[in-house]
Amino acid sequence: MFHINMRLFLDVILIIVILRPSVFGNIFNENEELDIEKLVQTTLKCRQIPGLALTVVKGDDVWSRGFGSADISAGIPVNNSTLFAIGSVTKSFTMVLLSILLTEKKLDWTAKVMDILGPEYGFVDDYRTRESTLKDLLSHRTGLDGLEIGVISGYPKSVTREELCKKISFLPAQRAFRDGTTYNNYMYMLLGQVAEKLGGDTWENLMTSRVFRPIGMTSSRILQEPFELFKGDVARPYMMINGQFVLGTQEIYKISPLEASGAILSNGVDMAKYIRFNLNMGKTDNGTQLLDPKLLMESYTDISEYTGQQYRAITRPTFPVSDIHLGYGQGWIVGNYNGYKKVWHSGTVISYKTLAWMFPELRIGILGTSNGPAIDVQQADALTTILYHIIDRLLGFTPWINVTNVCTFPKPWQEEISMGYGPGETERVLQNAQEYTGYYDNNMLTGIKLEKDNESNTRLKFTMGHLKGNLYSTPHQDRFLMEFLSPAELYRPYMDQNNVTMKFNVSFERKNNEVATMQMYFNKVPLNFIKRGHLQPKIDTLSSGKKRLFDVLQWLKYIVLLTLTTDLL
Structure with missing residues (x-):
């Protein structure tokens, strides 16, 4: 791995800041700029942000x-042209693209998803x-499980977006339909497929031609392959290991086929x-109205209770301000900061973290956005505190975040919550580890390969896409504990302050006294994997007779529907 001397890095931060690109606009006076610059410099050092x-x-x-380094080894600073992966802020772009296409088709957010996609798709x-309507998918209120393990483990290059979208019927339900928000990247993948049906081109081409170009976003592009993050004008992804910045693991930055999310x-x-395009309700800098403003306004106002992800509660009297999350709109989270409407979203792509805040009524x-140190609370707190300081200045308030507390936040107002995962359970000797080994399929996820651990008689080794780790035996036959061990970026978020990694329950079921299935309890819904008895996945790991029967029934329904209406759109 490539290591960076931490002391040397900190010493050159001031030099990099001096070489900053020019500032344009008249938002801050000179003293305010110096205060913001000092706050950011302090944050980079104490939060260890590259x-x-x-x-x-x-x-x-x-x-x-720009502040700090885009490429530490080459001495390249971040500037206004440096590209970052903005993660789930992409979701609002997918919403904007759909708004443009719906405006042309004279449709709205109540359009039925399957009326657009056709009978090959279903839930x-x-x-x-x-x-299910477009609004249901945009607001994460389908109640379908988010399958976060699938996003983390990734998919083989051979799995296309169209193929995976047609397997959405295998996505299990976590809660009742329209009963609040269950964050789901797969729904935005499906919305990308909707855009392709409406626009007659790939999501990537439509995003470039219908959104980037008209708005004037001449440098923005879609991440196609992981190596693109390690070349050119892109900020390199870093993680922090033993006090040193280390370049990220390249292969885990493959987002396909979930690009639209x-x-x-x-x-x-x-x-x-x-x-500015969003604040101007869909109007570009040259005055072109790309979409019906009503569609954009509804994305900021129609909200669903947001329970899909937990954020630190910033409310009085614990804190000197209130930052309240009201719910999820359509591609944006809607809230209220000190009495002002706040529309925002975060984005994470492993080492990249982005926060976008808008106050529409104030324009x-x-x-x-930052490039390290890899799914770390320090990175999130760094961006959050800096943005709090800036918005207070813009609103005319005395900033409650300043150089005296930016490094200790949430202290002195709130103590950090410490989580401990404990030592695990007593392991038992596996009398026949071979009976568990093999390849296990799932209709929506990358399969899991289990192998014997030649260095231990109490555990197994697993590989699931990007993820590698162990299955530890427990006192209960056919129940194990799964632990992620590689790559570092993907297991560190599940590690407590004592460097103990969170473990997930895995159980096996037998048929005719032979191991036949495996259940993983990664989230609220158990995930089922069927043992195939070999160590290599089949090409068609996502198909089943149930799905084929479902498709036939859908086609019959589609034919009947066509007899009743002349135009599904």
């Missing part, structure tokens, strides 16, 4: 600045298949244009 870009929009004015039950690369200049927007 590089960071900030963009502020206020009306027609823009302030954009786990007929009711969801029949009733989080694959955009952008920079400060382009994101300023995008924020204010702020973007912060």
Whole structure:
């Protein structure tokens, strides 16, 4: 691995800041800029952030600045042109693309998803298949499980977006339909497929031609292959190991086939244009109205209770301010900061973290994005505190976050919550480890390969896409504990302050006294894997007779529907 001397890195931060790109716009006076710069410098050091870009929009004015390193080894600083992976902020772009296409088709968010996609697609039950609208998918209110393990482990290159979208019927339900928000990247993947049906081209081409170009986002692009993050004008992804910055593991940055949920690369200049486009209700800088403003407004106002992800509660009297999350809109989270409506979203692609905040009524927007140190609370707190400081200045408040507390946040107001996972359970000797080994299939996920651990008689080794680790035996026959061990970026988020990694229950079921299936309890819904008895996946690991029967029934329904209407759109 490539190691960076931490002391040397910190010593050159000041030099990098001196070489910053120019500031444009009249948002901050000289003293305010110096205060913000000092706050960011302090944050980079204490939170161990390699590089960071900030963009502020206020009306027609823009302030954009880069800090720290885009490429430490080459000595390249972050500037306004440096590209970052913005992760789930991409979801709002997919919403905008659909708004443009719906405006042309004279449709709205109540359009039925399967009326657009056709009978080859469907959900786990007929009711969801029949009733789900674009709004349901955009607001994460289908109730379908998010299958986070699938996003983490990734998919083989051979699995296409169209293929995986046609397997959505295997996505299990976690809660009742429209009963609140269950965050789901797969629904945005499916919305990308909807865009392709409406637009007659790939999501990637449509995003470039219908969104980037008209808005003037000339540098933004879609991440196609992981190696693109390690070349050119892209900020390199870093993680922190033993006090040193280490380049990220390249292969785990493959987002395909979920590009529509989080694959955009952008920079400060382009994101300023995008924020202004949203604040101007779909109007570009040259005055072109790309979409029906009503569609955009509904994305900011129609919200579903947001329970899919937990954020630190910033409320009075614990904190000196209140930052309340009201619910999930359509591609945006809607909240309230100190009495002002706040529309925002975060984005994470392993080492990359992005926060985009907008205050539509004030025509204010702020973007912060960074390139390390890999799914770390320090990185999230760094961006959050910097954005709090900036928005207070823009609102005319005395910032409650400053250089005296930016490194201790959430202290002194709130103690950090410590989580301990414990030592695990007593392991038992596996009398016949071979009976568990083999390849296990799942209709929606990359399969799992289990092998004997030649160095232990109490555990097994597993590989699931990017993930590698162990299955530890327990006192209970056929029940194991799964632990992620590689790559570092993917197991560190599941590690407590004592460096103990969270473990997940795995159980096996037998048929005729032979191991036949495996259940993984990664989330609320158990995930079932069927043993195939070999160590290599079949090409068609995502198919089943049930799905083929479902397709036939859907085709019959589609034929009947065609007899009743002349135009599904």
